[in-house]
Amino acid sequence: MDAIASAMRIVFFLASLFSGVGLVAAEKPNLIFLFADDQNFDSLGCYGNPDVKTPNIDKLAADGLIFDAHYNTTAICMASRANVFLGQYEYRTGCNFNTGNLTVQQFRKSYPVLLRKAGYRTAFAGKFGVVIEGKKDDHGSFFDTWGGGPGQTHYETKKNKSMAEKYAKDYPHSTRSYGAFGRDFVKESVAAKKPFCLSISFKAPHRPVTPDPKFDDVYKGKTFRKPANYGRAAGSHFAEQSKKGRQYTRFESWGYATDYDATMAKYHQQIYAIDVAVGMIRDAVEEAGVSENTVIIYTSDNGFFCGAHGYGSKVLPYEESTRVPLIIYAPNSGTAGEGQRCSALTGNIDFAPTMLELAGLKAPPNTDGKSLVPLLSDPNGRVREHLAIMNFWGPEPTHCIGIVTDSHKYIHWYYAGDGMKPAEELYDLKTDRLELNNLVGNPDASGVLKSIRETYDSYVSSLKDHSRTPHYAKYATLFDRSTSWEAKQPLLPKKLTPAGK
Numbered sequence: 001m002d003a004i005a006s007a008m009r010i011v012f013f014l015a016s017l018f019s020g021v022g023l024v025a026a027e028k029p030n031l032i033f034l035f036a037d038d039q040n041f042d043s044l045g046c047y048g049n050p051d052v053k054t055p056n057i058d059k060l061a062a063d064g065l066i067f068d069a070h071y072n073t074t075a076i077c078m079a080s081r082a083n084v085f086l087g088q089y090e091y092r093t094g095c096n097f098n099t100g101n102l103t104v105q106q107f108r109k110s111y112p113v114l115l116r117k118a119g120y121r122t123a124f125a126g127k128f129g130v131v132i133e134g135k136k137d138d139h140g141s142f143f144d145t146w147g148g149g150p151g152q153t154h155y156e157t158k159k160n161k162s163m164a165e166k167y168a169k170d171y172p173h174s175t176r177s178y179g180a181f182g183r184d185f186v187k188e189s190v191a192a193k194k195p196f197c198l199s200i201s202f203k204a205p206h207r208p209v210t211p212d213p214k215f216d217d218v219y220k221g222k223t224f225r226k227p228a229n230y231g232r233a234a235g236s237h238f239a240e241q242s243k244k245g246r247q248y249t250r251f252e253s254w255g256y257a258t259d260y261d262a263t264m265a266k267y268h269q270q271i272y273a274i275d276v277a278v279g280m281i282r283d284a285v286e287e288a289g290v291s292e293n294t295v296i297i298y299t300s301d302n303g304f305f306c307g308a309h310g311y312g313s314k315v316l317p318y319e320e321s322t323r324v325p326l327i328i329y330a331p332n333s334g335t336a337g338e339g340q341r342c343s344a345l346t347g348n349i350d351f352a353p354t355m356l357e358l359a360g361l362k363a364p365p366n367t368d369g370k371s372l373v374p375l376l377s378d379p380n381g382r383v384r385e386h387l388a389i390m391n392f393w394g395p396e397p398t399h400c401i402g403i404v405t406d407s408h409k410y411i412h413w414y415y416a417g418d419g420m421k422p423a424e425e426l427y428d429l430k431t432d433r434l435e436l437n438n439l440v441g442n443p444d445a446s447g448v449l450k451s452i453r454e455t456y457d458s459y460v461s462s463l464k465d466h467s468r469t470p471h472y473a474k475y476a477t478l479f480d481r482s483t484s485w486e487a488k489q490p491l492l493p494k495k496l497t498p499a500g501k
């Protein structure tokens with residue numbers, strides 16, 4: 001009976017999905033995209049952390065589908081947001097801190113603009129995080145309702161221009177203000193009888209550490225278990241290049257080495273407030289009577305080391321930094337309500353094509369991401385064989401390209417100055433998700449290494465063909481495995497980027 005019921009639900013889901021194209025706009029599913037900032041995958045109850053309280057997100061996971069191999073293809077705020085908006089790898093968006101902004105022409109192909117053009121009522125609140133050339137503070141003109149802000153935005157709601165007047169009094173801390181914004185937008189959209197797309201980019205739990213004092217008691221005096229790969233010894237085998245960025249020093253300067261519990265208590269307190277905001281939005285969806293027609297996606301723009309391997313912060317291609325929570329609640333999908341997990345390899349470049357397909361629209365040409373819609377009814381399915389993760393930001397030695405497959409991760413570090421040699425790392429993700437054993441040089445892994453190097457070469461080739469700007473195109477040479485270090489050196493800046501603190 002269960003199998004039949006499940007099959008029926010799949011049929012209903014697919015029928016509702018694919019019949020959407022010719023239907024009136026009101027029958028298209030509503031879309032809610034919730035984006036945390038710097039949230040580690042080990043920060044939610046539904047991902048197995050016994051020390052945290054995240055009841056609303058856990059409920060969303062129980063009602064929806066939990067993804068266990070979801071990666072940010074670039075693990076830093078600005079680049080990741082561009083990945084999400086356009087469904088493209090960083091070299092194609094050409095967008096990251098200090099390396100390039102988006103153009104108006106590019107943003108016209110972003111998921112919220114395409115949805116708005118198709119009749120969706122759209123809203124954005126929180127950290128917009130990308131710059132659209134010529135628009136300065138006017139990014140709100142791309143949306144029907146705007147609660148967003150440029151740069152990093154503020155934790156004090158009264159300092160966020162687009163949010164202050166309506167929300168600062170009742171919600172002085174920004175995280176819950178976004179819950180209230182989402183609540184109001186859902187109600188207004190349902191009253192307007194239009195399908196809606198709500199995108200919220202929380203500032204939390206990004207530093208500076210500023211938790212909402214309303215939740216000071218939640219983790220007061222709490223002890224947190226450390227992951228098995230915590231601490232410097234668990235990172236001694238990592239490439240020397242990876243230690244040349246500020247991630248290495250932040251293990252100490254951000255308190256993971258000496259003040260772990262207090263540091264983690266504040267981190268989790270910030271995520272607790274997101275959980276409350278998620279609850280506010282889900283309640284509004286329920287009260288408005290649209291829960292059966294509203295898809296909710298919850299994820300983060302990058303992860304956070306939190307002391308794993310003796311590192312802090314993000315950016316580098318290791319699991320804690322690039323792999324993040326992803327939950328998709330798609331009512332009537334065949335998986336809803338079963339708390340199922342999906343091990344398919346997915347990336348931040350997949351959200352735009354997914355939301356567009358849910359709305360019955362085609363993804364634009366040059367989209368790198370894949371729609372995750374097939375996985376919503378078939379969590380055992382796959383949408384790709386490999387995904388690239390990359391870092392072209394920060395000190396040059398830390399620039400790298402990684403390849404993830406269902407079973408392995410490969411990382412290539414091209415930089416060979418300062419007495420270093422180009423380095424490679426290979427991890428078996430099935431048996432060593434903590435990345436404690438580099439298999440490069442292990443004869444048993446030589447076949448895998450050969451094959452994954454070929455996949456890596458194909459991405460370097462794609463980089464050469466599809467980089468938006470010369471800044472990115474040069475990486476095709478820097479990462480080419482057959483080009484000598486001497487030939488690469490002239491492409492580097494005369495003065496290398498300092499590591500910073």
Ligand SMILES: [Ca+2]
Pocket residue numbers: 037038076077206301302
């Ligand atoms: Ca971030």
